[in-house]
Structure formats: C-alpha cells, structure tokens
Amino acid sequence: MKKTIVLALTALLLTLALAGCGKSGKASESDAVAKYGSSVLKIYLPGEYVGEHLISNFEKQFGVKVIVENFDSNEMMYTKLQAGDSYDVLIPSDYMIERLIAGDYLQKLDKDLLTNLGNLDEAVIGLDYDPDGTWSVPYFWGSVGLVYNHDKVDPAVVEAQGWSVLRNTDYAGRIYIYDSERDSFMMAFKALGYSMNTDKTDEINAAYEWLREMNNTMAPIYVTDEVIDNMMNGYMDIAVVYSGDATVILDENEDMSFFMPNEGTNIWCDAMVVPKNAENPKLAHEFINYVLTYDASFDNSETVGYASPNAQVLKEMSTQEDLYAENEAYLPRSGYEKDEMFHDNIVLQRELSRLWIRVKAEK
Amino acid sequence: MSEKKRRGVGGKIILALTLLFFYFPIFYIILFSFNDSRSLTKFSGFSLRWYEKMFADSTMMEAVFYTVAIALIATLVSTVVGTVTAIGLSKSSRVLTAFVERVNDLPVMNPDIVTAISLLMFFSVLSVRKGFLTMLLAHIMFCIPYVMLSVTPKLRSLDPNLIDAAMDLGATPLQALTRVIVPQIRPGIVSGALIAFTMSFDDFVISYFTTGNGVNNISILVYTMSKRVNPSINALSTIVILLITVTLGIVNIVPILRERKGKKKS
C-alpha cells in the first residue's frame, strides 16, 4: 500500500517538475480583458499548421493566452462542432466552409477590424466558396500533385502521363496513394477528363473502375501522413502529396521532384472563420488580422511550407534563392481552367466513401 | 534435479527472448530520438535538437502532466471501485453478475470511436462543458471493466469457506475483506491496476472527444502531430520512459535499502 502511494506521488512530482520546464512567461492580461472582454483565445486548426513563433508572438504582443486544439481532418472538426463545442477561430478547408455557412455555424466577419485585408494576394481573392470574403480570410492555399524520384522515374514520362502514371505498370509496387476517397477520386476524374465535383453516375462508375484497375495492377501502398517521412527517405518512387508536404520533402531529398498534371488537379484553400458561438469574437478578429501581417505570414509559410495568402510573402518565398525559389512544390498553379476546388456534397462524398472501401478491399 | 535445472535454463531463455522482443522497438525509439535527421532507418549523427524542440514546447510538457495525472487518478479510482464491485458481485445473484459483466464488455469491445461518440453526444445532451473532468470521467469509465476482468478470475479460485471461517472466528465483514480476501486476490488487483494505467495512458480517440479547453494528453499530441514532429515525439517518449524507469527504480530500491539497514542494525 505504502509502496503504491510513494510510487504515485513520485511520478506526480517528477511530471510537475518537467511540466514546469516548459512554461513560458505570462504577459499582462488585464489590458486584454479590458479591450476584448476576455484574455483567452481558443483556436481549432490542423496539427502542425502554424509558424514556430506565431502563437507565442501573438500572446506576447497582445497580452493574451491562446488555447490551441488540433484536428486531424475537417470532418473531425465538424463532429466536435455538431456537439456544440465553442471556439473563437477555426481553420477549415474550402468545402467545409461551404458546409459551415450552409449550416449556419459561422458569423460574418467585421471587415473594419481586419485592417490587413489589403495584404492578400490576388490568387486567393474571390474564391468560389466565399466570393466576397464575408465569412473567411485565407490562411494557406495549395495544390495536390505527384512527388517522384527523378533518378528512377523519367520526368518526361510523368509529364506526358500525368495522373495515369499511377497506372503505369513499370512502376508497380513503387507507388504511394493517399488514403482519401476525396483525393483519389479526384485523380481518377481528372485522368478521365471529368469534373472532380461531378455527380453523374456513369462518370463516377468510370472513375471507380479506373481506381479498381490501379489497385489490382499496381499494388499501391495506401498511406496518410507517414508519406512525408517515407518519401524523404526515398522508400518509394512516386507518391500523391499535398503541395506543402511536397515542399518539405523536396527540401530534404534532392532526388525528388514535384509535378501538377496537365489534366488538372485540386487547388484548395484553407481559411480562418469565426463560429457563431465564439466567446471572444473581437480577439478572434485581432488574431486573423495578425496572421495577415508580413512577419506572421512569413513565419507561417516558412515553417509549414504551404503557399502564403500574403502577396508580399508569396512573392518572396517563390522568387528568393534561399527560400523556396528552387522548390517547384511551393507555388500552386492559379488560373488554369482544368484545376478545380471542391464543393461540398455530402451525398456524393458518402457514395465515394463507399466505393473507396470497395477499391481497397478487393484482393 | 537436472530436469529442474533444464527447466530453469529454458525458462531463462524464454524470458531473455521475450525482453529482447519487447524492448527492441523501445531501444530503437530511444536511439533515433538522438538522430540528427528525421529518418527512422538511417542514423546520420548524434543530436539533441529534438529534445530542444520538445522542451521549448509547453504544450508537450503540459500534455505529459495531464496524461500522468489522469492515468494515476483513473487507475486509483478504478482499482478501488473495480475490486470492491468485483468482490460484491461474487456474492450476488447470477442475473446481476451477468448484467454487469455484459455491460463491462461494451467499452472493451466497442471501437474507441463508438465509445467516444456516445460520450460526446451524451455530454452534449447534458450540456456539460468538456475539459479535464469529463476526460477523467471517461477514463475511469473504461478503466474499471479492465480491473474487474483481472480481479474476477482470482476471486473465482478463492476458497469460499475462507470468508465464512474468518467471520466465524469473529472478524467483521470489513476485516474479512481487507485481511482475508484482498491479500488472496492481490495479483489480480495489481495486474488490473497495471492494465488500467496502460489503457488510460495510451488512449487517444476517447480522450480527444471528451476533452476540451485545451487539455491534451500525449496520445492526442502524437496523433495530431504525426506529420512532421515525429522525432520530437520520440524524444518525448524517451523522456516518458526515463520518468517511468526512475520512478520504478526508486520504488524498488528503497525497500532493498531499508532491508539492508535493518540487517545492519540486528
């Protein structure tokens, strides 16, 4: 009995000591409370999606505390919202923002408080899901493309075949496919020349067959985030990767190249929104405005590797030698008519989800 | 004699191989937490950069604290409640026992996501604000069945006459409980506590959906940071291993030292 108590107490003490190691200094809160009503900001965003110093700099500058919660997927975030959880800032993807607007989860942004909106690059203004920027402010944008080992795969072949290189049996057993029905069907639709938002049954079936054949002839490995480390280590030759992750891969592994197929791909945008039940909307606006500043945007883009919505940062990142000028994954294509953004269609998504299980489950 | 010896050696070999199997990945993690690059297959040089990153990150340190705190409290509560209930059940009707045992199976059997969603909606319906307390309650909820699953088999092998004998000799029910039953089932209680601790320490999905207010545990960090912070997670795991080893070391060495002191005195 004594032993157990001693054990428990020791463990607790040791962890308390360690926890103390990591605490950062606190800034003055009273000013913040006076200005915003509360000195606490709750943000909910994907994991590893924010610049190294952004949060702590924001906390110091405004004398507030930021509580960060992470989600793995937009749907996970949506599940928690449905249960009534309250946050001040969310950073979902384009199609999810459509769903949130339709479901009346968001509040309109007060543009008077967002003085830095002028920093936004043309490419992210007027996007389909929120053309007037009433509800959201872009945070990161990017593309989906092929990362391939240019020593083992001829770039000319990749450029000629585009998405179909993933069905080229020369590379069977050497490819990674993202385990996401959304992205996989996107590839199939594009390869077949259809819109990736199509809901026509014959097109969907054609895409399903395309994927089935890929599964049966190419022995692909279905991965999620471990693809980044794996491609950095060069375990396979071709992978379907998001542009920001590709930026990191290309940075670490010189043998890798990135290509956006000519058949078109998904150009997407993640944006900051303020939910209706936010407890501190004023501070939320302050945060959004802060993210748009040059310093914060630079920190963000440099750390995470995705394209910045800030015009100046975007230009610098993609043209300066010591940044991402040589990295073809950084800057997404814009204005290419075959590239598309996802629309929210939950019926379609369920159908694709069901079909995707069949694609993978076949042996 | 020689057969016993043979068995002894055979046993030692089995144990050695077992430890090798169990600890190979662990040493791998520890080794690669000092890796200069991100690779998990090529060791390119010794570096402390991941540890620096980890200590600079207050969320990681907080998560360690919450994980340990919740695991300890949940284990303590569930061990006590689980043992008491299991003992009570052994003297109860078959119907009640069957009911409790079937209900206990549910959190063990259901995919974590089902338990998580059921609790998420349950707390939502009750308009309960989520945070440390709700996560703790959830952990206690799924830990108790594991304790009971460990204690019950030991109870079944108990001689039922022991308790009657004790009471006949004048013991109160409480004394019969603590002096007779508990010592006999101690291995079950201990293993139940260990399993409960493990389940709590490692839980992700249920914790994720029952927490709030920025309260994270190690698992939540690991799962939502699996993209690029892998090596820091290895560093974190190494620290956790160190913590555990030191704690267990202290707890086991102190009695040995006491013994030696006692021997010296006599």
Add this chain to the structure above:
Amino acid sequence: MKQFRSMTYPYVLWISVMIVAPMLLIVLYAFTTSGNDVLTFQFTLENFKRFVTDSVFLAVLWRSLYIAVVTTVICILLGYPIAYAIAQLGDRGNTIMILLITMPTWVNMLVRTYAWMGILQDEGVLNGFLGLLGIGPVPMIHTSFAVILGMVYNFIPFMILQIHTSLAKMDKNLLDAANDLGADPAHAFLRVTLPLSLPGVISGITLVFLPAVSSFFIPKLLGGGQYVLVGNIIESQFLTSGDWNFGSAISMIMAIIIMISMYLTRKADVSVASNGKE
C-alpha cells in the same frame, strides 16, 4: 453476505449513467436514419440491411475476425510459456518481470508502430542483419507478417498479465499433492496447473480478442492500407461520412458477433472448470 452484495450498488448506478445511457444513444442512431429529430424518429432496419447485404462489407468483417482470432491464438501460444516462466521466478523476480513486460505498453502505440515500420523496412535494421548473413532483403513491411507482428506486440502483454495472475500464488500444495500421488510433471501440469489457470486464459482472450476485432490502426500502418477492417469502416462512417446511423448499426452487428463468440468461449471455461474440480 448481504453487506458484500451492497458493495455493487454504486457501480451499477455508475454504469447505468456512464455506459448504458450513452450506448442507448448509439442504439437509437442504429435504428434511425439521418434527418430525424429527436421527437420524430422513425425506426428502420435500413442501416443493418445496407451492411448485411453487401458482400464487400461482409468480407471485411470476416477478415477482421480472422486477424483477431490469429492474433489471439498466437498470444496464447506465446504468452502462456512466458507467463509460466515468469511465475517460476521468486517474488522479486516476478514483480520486476511483470513491470518490465508492462512498461513498453506505456509508450504510445503509434510511436511503437512507427518504430516497427522503421525496423521492418527493406533498408531497415532487420534486413540489415539478414544482409550480414547473406540473405537478400526480405520484404517485411506491408505484409500480413508485419500486421500480425504488430498486433501481437501490442496485445500480448495483456495476455501474459492475465495468465500470470492465475499462475502466481497458485496453491503449491495442489502440485505437491499431485506429486505425492505419483503424477509426473507433465501430468501434473495438464491436470492441475492448466485447468486452474484457465480463468486467466479466458480473461486474456477477452482482453485480446475484443479490442483486436475493432483494431484497424496497426493493420493500416503496417499493412499498407490494403487491410480494410471493420474498425476502419466504422470510424470512417463517424468521422468522414458523417453517417452516424450506419456506423452505429455496423458496431452493433460487430458487437453481437463478439458477444456470441465470448459466450461460447466462457461456456467452455465453465464446463472445463467444473470438470477440473471433480
């Protein structure tokens, strides 16, 4: 005895609130379809039909059960000798070994699985070792071998703990009695030790088989995503498709199958136990 019985009441109250009530929500979801408000739900078997009539889903369920059974059997076959070997050590040896066995499980499962991924790669340590012996790189990652290895690694400590609990402090007098009556060690084991340790084995089966059926993370990482298991499907219904009704129905189907298997297993235990006592 009445006093002992009343010790159960607090817990019964607790589980009614914390387990039964939330589960009833799941049952409600399973029998309704989305678009139902709380006050106007219509009962339907639609969700169950969707699963049971789809051969792909049934194949997935079958595969999950198969992996779970294989994992459980290997855990028993390997776990029993290990638990037995531990039980032969002295008191202190016992405690230390049990702690040593349990400690790796406190390292996050994802971290341990990533470690195995690194170890099993073609360029990994194991293949490096085999290379020294002149054996070419053996593909180990993304195979059934890797999946079972990962599953067993994750679950075997629980099996060992449960069997060991039964074996430890086993009444040595019984073994001595058997010896005195002329039984050789093998017989003594089969007739005395094994039956008495059975409750531990059954408990171990519960702790391994039940979670193994709904496991999908380890097979996903180590199997290369080709392993679509029932756990994947359920989780994707809740998290990706937002179809909680379908997800709830599938988990109920899975739960029923598991409960039936456990009922049969436990019945076997009872009959063996009662035979053993004779």
